[in-house]
Amino acid sequence: MSSLPTSPVAAVPAALTPALLRMPEPAWSRRADNPVREPVSAPPASTDPDSGGDSISDRYELEVRAAHLDDALDLAPSIALLHTMMAATVFFLFADQASPVYLAVLFLAVALPSAIATIGARRYRRRRPGKAEIATGRRVAALIALSLGCAWSTMPPVLFASSDTTHKMYVVGLCASLIATTYTFGAFRGLGLLFSVPIALASFAALFGAGGLAAQTVAVMLLISALFVIVTAGRLSRLSRERILDRIRVGEQNETISLLLHDFEENTSDWLWETDAKERLQHVSERIAQVAGESVAALRNAPFEALFVGTRRPRPMGDDIAEILSLMAERKAFRERVVEVTMRGTTRWWRLSGRPIIDRDGHFLGFRGVGSDISETRQSEARIAYLASYDSLTGLANRARFHDAATQACAPAALRERPSALLYLDLDGFKFVNDTFGHALGDVLLTRVAQRLTRAVPPDALVSRLGGDEFAILIASRSEPEVVALGERLIEILSAPYTLGGVQVEIGASVGVARAPEDAQSPEALLCKADLALYRAKANGRGKVSLFAPDLEISVRLRRDLEADLKRALVQGEFSLHYQPLIGLSDGRVRTFEALLRWTRQSGAAVSPADFVPVAEASGLITEIGRWVLIQACREAARWPADIRLAVNISPIQFRNTDLLTDVTDALRASGLAPHRLEIEVTESVFFEMNATTIGNLNELRALGIRVALDDFGTGYSSLSYLIRFPVDKIKIDRSFIKEMGSRPECLAIIEAILTLAHKLAITVTAEGVETVEQAQMLKASRCDDIQGFLFSPGRPADAIPHLIAHLPVRFAEIFPILPVTFRKVVA
Numbered sequence: 001m002s003s004l005p006t007s008p009v010a011a012v013p014a015a016l017t018p019a020l021l022r023m024p025e026p027a028w029s030r031r032a033d034n035p036v037r038e039p040v041s042a043p044p045a046s047t048d049p050d051s052g053g054d055s056i057s058d059r060y061e062l063e064v065r066a067a068h069l070d071d072a073l074d075l076a077p078s079i080a081l082l083h084t085m086m087a088a089t090v091f092f093l094f095a096d097q098a099s100p101v102y103l104a105v106l107f108l109a110v111a112l113p114s115a116i117a118t119i120g121a122r123r124y125r126r127r128r129p130g131k132a133e134i135a136t137g138r139r140v141a142a143l144i145a146l147s148l149g150c151a152w153s154t155m156p157p158v159l160f161a162s163s164d165t166t167h168k169m170y171v172v173g174l175c176a177s178l179i180a181t182t183y184t185f186g187a188f189r190g191l192g193l194l195f196s197v198p199i200a201l202a203s204f205a206a207l208f209g210a211g212g213l214a215a216q217t218v219a220v221m222l223l224i225s226a227l228f229v230i231v232t233a234g235r236l237s238r239l240s241r242e243r244i245l246d247r248i249r250v251g252e253q254n255e256t257i258s259l260l261l262h263d264f265e266e267n268t269s270d271w272l273w274e275t276d277a278k279e280r281l282q283h284v285s286e287r288i289a290q291v292a293g294e295s296v297a298a299l300r301n302a303p304f305e306a307l308f309v310g311t312r313r314p315r316p317m318g319d320d321i322a323e324i325l326s327l328m329a330e331r332k333a334f335r336e337r338v339v340e341v342t343m344r345g346t347t348r349w350w351r352l353s354g355r356p357i358i359d360r361d362g363h364f365l366g367f368r369g370v371g372s373d374i375s376e377t378r379q380s381e382a383r384i385a386y387l388a389s390y391d392s393l394t395g396l397a398n399r400a401r402f403h404d405a406a407t408q409a410c411a412p413a414a415l416r417e418r419p420s421a422l423l424y425l426d427l428d429g430f431k432f433v434n435d436t437f438g439h440a441l442g443d444v445l446l447t448r449v450a451q452r453l454t455r456a457v458p459p460d461a462l463v464s465r466l467g468g469d470e471f472a473i474l475i476a477s478r479s480e481p482e483v484v485a486l487g488e489r490l491i492e493i494l495s496a497p498y499t500l501g502g503v504q505v506e507i508g509a510s511v512g513v514a515r516a517p518e519d520a521q522s523p524e525a526l527l528c529k530a531d532l533a534l535y536r537a538k539a540n541g542r543g544k545v546s547l548f549a550p551d552l553e554i555s556v557r558l559r560r561d562l563e564a565d566l567k568r569a570l571v572q573g574e575f576s577l578h579y580q581p582l583i584g585l586s587d588g589r590v591r592t593f594e595a596l597l598r599w600t601r602q603s604g605a606a607v608s609p610a611d612f613v614p615v616a617e618a619s620g621l622i623t624e625i626g627r628w629v630l631i632q633a634c635r636e637a638a639r640w641p642a643d644i645r646l647a648v649n650i651s652p653i654q655f656r657n658t659d660l661l662t663d664v665t666d667a668l669r670a671s672g673l674a675p676h677r678l679e680i681e682v683t684e685s686v687f688f689e690m691n692a693t694t695i696g697n698l699n700e701l702r703a704l705g706i707r708v709a710l711d712d713f714g715t716g717y718s719s720l721s722y723l724i725r726f727p728v729d730k731i732k733i734d735r736s737f738i739k740e741m742g743s744r745p746e747c748l749a750i751i752e753a754i755l756t757l758a759h760k761l762a763i764t765v766t767a768e769g770v771e772t773v774e775q776a777q778m779l780k781a782s783r784c785d786d787i788q789g790f791l792f793s794p795g796r797p798a799d800a801i802p803h804l805i806a807h808l809p810v811r812f813a814e815i816f817p818i819l820p821v822t823f824r825k826v827v828a
């Protein structure tokens with residue numbers, strides 16, 4: 001386990017390191033209680049005369065000079081007292097050797113500057129000096145040092161020559177002592193030079209000029225000693241200078257770290273903690289008190305466990321907390337230990353790291369570490385974990401959670417002990433509600449569906465939302481009748497009306513069932529086979545429960561083979577178009593040809609559109625096939641007489657595609673066919689699944705002059721309402737009504753009602769599937785506009801169109817020899 005840092009800088013959490021590196025270094029004071037008032041701006045680097053030529057940043061220049069002056073002023077009273085005592089000593093020792101006037105003047109010349117230095121030092125230290133005050137103080141100090149040096153430099157020439165041998169020794173000793181006091185000026189080397197140089201030169205001159213080998217030898221030795229003192233004092237000054245710079249930098253770092261740590265604790269979830277050797281909390285910050293829910297005073301010197309259990313009403317202590325306390329008792333470091341703390345009924349999570357503090361002698365001083373409140377992180381992680389397994393809208397298990405549960409249920413041991421069943425449920429009519437009333441109401445509906453499902457299934461069942469309006473219920477397998485009964489009950493429950501925001505909506509449901517291990521032994525296979533069963537339930541009319549059967553897999557395999565053949569047929573050009581005429585009942589002329597898609601394999605076998613069109617729609621190939629049909633049919637229609645239109649069927653899949661308008665306009669432009677000659681046929685399902693794209697395509701097609709026909713009219717849902725909401729140019733009555741119109745009066749009544757309504761709305765009506773003369777005569781009598789069917793012609797290749805245009809009016813005249821024809825309605 002890695003250890004925690006012990007130095008102030010190293011103790012800063014890693015997150016603060018970049019901030020420390022980026023922060024500028026402010027100019028802090030040379031002393032904590034006497035900071036410089038004016039920080040230095042940033043002129044170019046300069047050279048301090050006290051530094052011996054060392055260049056430093058001007059940001060430190062003022063601090064260094066202030067520190068030099070401060071060191072000198074610290075000793076100023078002592079130096080002043082020393083020099084005053086030495087001046088008094090000279091006065092009394094040489095009272096009978098020199099002029100009293102000189103001695104008195106020398107005493108005053110030394111005592112007065114000493115007194116000024118003492119008073120000035122006291123006043124200076126009581127103020128917060130600025131840049132100007134520091135400069136003035138240095139000049140005054142230099143002047144005092146020079147005046148003292150000059151005063152003492154008069155002593156050797158005046159006293160040495162007139163004194164006896166004993167007093168000459170006093171002079172030499174005094175001069176040597178005065179030169180030695182150069183060290184007392186500390187780091188301020190300039191002061192030492194101003195003081196010592198005059199004395200050294202005067203002493204050398206007086207001794208050397210006195211003559212005699214002994215005096216001259218002493219003069220040289222005194223000069224050498226003075227030079228040594230001056231040089232070593234300079235060396236000490238430089239060392240002192242480095243010490244001052246280090247002290248300034250360390251002070252700045254400590255201040256910066258303190259500010260960052262304070263800001264760190266104030267603005268993040270982390271906090272620093274420290275204990276003494278008895279595991280009592282030290283340096284308790286407001287942040288720690290806030291986290292622990294206690295006051296600073298209550299936590300100060302409190303046991304470390306008070307952070308977790310409190311000081312007034314002890315809270316329960318978990319094993320994770322006890323483990324940390326055990327590690328601390330053993331004086332072992334720990335890192336990123338997560339503990340759970342309950343405070344005022346709320347659970348919080350803290351992450352703690354700590355290491356023992358050991359001094360140089362190996363003595364244990366306590367613990368130091370960092371803590372973090374990671375409650376929000378834990379809650380976010382829990383939320384992420386929840387969203388990874390549950391649907392955010394309904395609260396049901398999602399596909400991932402379902403897959404995990406299905407995997408466990410399909411495990412070999414689980415299958416032996418407890419078989420399972422999967423009910424795959426899809427809502428019928430949900431898309432209509434979602435598109436009609438908006439996605440917000442659709443989301444509310446899904447939530448209500450989830451609630452109904454949850455209440456309806458057994459307690460041990462897992463209800464999952466797999467996406468959209470698809471749900472899966474995984475249950476312990478029961479008998480086949482019980483599973484079917486459950487599916488039917490779910491359909492009944494979900495089909496009950498919903499009242500959502502004042503709107504009542506109704507939907508249905510279809511259910512596919514697969515069982516494990518009877519039908520599948522893996523979650524993927526189980527879901528796939530339930531999906532096949534669901535597909536059959538929908539194909540059987542929706543609102544049904546369908547069980548998986550092996551024949552479903554055969555149909556799926558055939559469907560996949562057919563899809564592969566469709567792709568190949570599109571590439572190899574196996575598709576062709578036939579055209580079936582629509583005959584006008586007013587004159588027997590061909591009004592329109594409907595393009596019909598045909599697929600003939602290379603082997604010559606024909607494939608019914610009823611077989612391949614649904615596969616093409618499900619696979620998405622219908623868009624590419626439909627584009628080819630448009631281009632080919634428009635190109636052929638451009639050769640026909642200008643009064644004959646072309647009708648092309650458009651799949652609902654195509655109609656919901658934003659590229660439909662581009663495909664139509666490209667086909668018209670390439671063929672040169674006029675837009676009013678093109679008629680687009682759509683089924684009612686287009687209107688049933690109406691959305692913004694569908695409405696946009698419908699409006700833009702009509703704006704181009706293209707006619708829109710509603711195919712298979714009468715077999716869908718609210719067909720009549722579509723004629724009002726979405727105007728069309730033609731409706732085509734479905735062949736199921738035409739087939740039984742001669743035998744069932746109600747079919748004829750419906751046809752006549754449709755014709756009456758259409759004529760009122762100025763909509764053309766075409767009857768599909770006309771195969772007998774009787775049907776044609778009845779439709780003509782009911783004033784139907786056009787008829788289409790085998791009575792006149794099935795779909796024929798393009799090269800047969802000229803013959804049809806010429807021959808069909810003759811065929812019409814054979815059916816209706818006398819115009820008008822009197823028609824008697826069939827009476828049941």
